[in-house]
Amino acid sequence: MPVRLRKFVGTILIIVLVVTYALVATTVASALLGASPWWVHLLYFFFSGLLWILPAMLVIKWMEKPV
Template sequence: MPERLRKLIGTVLIVVLVIVYALVATTFASLLLGTAPWWVHLAYFFFTGLLWVLPAMLIIKWMEKPAKPR
């Protein structure tokens, strides 16, 4: 796969990942954490704010993989 195509696909995947992840994390928080104390909200949003980085790192690693010689 050409490097430019791989980077385009990876960029689109990261944008989709961030949007879907934010919607799911916020929906989950609003449904289940409504009556939780402030420190539970803080911990939840701290960890969910960092957790999206793991799949994004995998996508970036795939994007930066050198192209196979022809």
């Protein structure tokens, strides 16, 4: 696959990943954390805010792979 096409596909994948992940993380938070204390919310959003980076790193690594 040419580099330009791989970067285009990777960019689309990252956008879809971020939007889907944000919707799922927010839905889980609203369903499970409604009556939790503030520090549980803080921990949840801290870790869920960092967790999307792992699959995004894999996509970026794939995008930068030599031909």
